[in-house]
Amino acid sequence: MALVTLSDTGGFEPLNVRGYRVERGIQTQIPALQALFRCSDKNLMFTFEEADRKDLESVDAELFPSVSLELGKTITTNKELVDLLLPKKTTTKKKTAPKTSKSSLVKE
Numbered sequence: 067m068a069l070v071t072l073s074d075t076g077g078f079e080p081l082n083v084r085g086y087r088v089e090r091g092i093q094t095q096i097p098a099l100q101a102l103f104r105c106s107d108k109n110l111m112f113t114f115e116e117a118d119r120k121d122l123e124s125v126d127a128e129l130f131p132s133v134s135l136e137l138g139k140t141i142t143t144n145k146e147l148v149d150l151l152l153p154k155k156t157t158t159k160k161k162t163a164p165k166t167s168k169s170s171l172v173k174e
Contacts, residue, residue, distance in 0.1 A: 070094050070095075071091065071111050083096060083104060084096065093113070099125065103132065114152055118152065122148050125144055130142060130143075133147065
């Protein structure tokens with residue numbers, strides 16, 4: 067579920083978005099697909115999270131022209147959509163502790 071809030075420049079409060087009540091300063095969850103078709107609304111601010119990945123990857127290719135208009139960018143694949151809306155995954159490499167060797171000062 068995408069998160070939506072009323073933007074600072076948003077007009078009326080509260081606003082009804084596809085059956086969901088949206089108020090300033092309060093994040094409301096709405097289905098990711100419904101959020102895609104309101105992204106161009108300047109009165110709303112949307113946040114997509116990693117939990118939305120499955121929904122975004124399953125968007126039908128026939129909807130890409132409409133989604134492209136909403137986002138203001140040409141979308142031709144689900145990967146492009148995911149890359150645009152979701153934060154980049156950062157991989158951190160685990161540091162391994164250096165192997166310890168016996169000191170030459172210790173008698174065996």
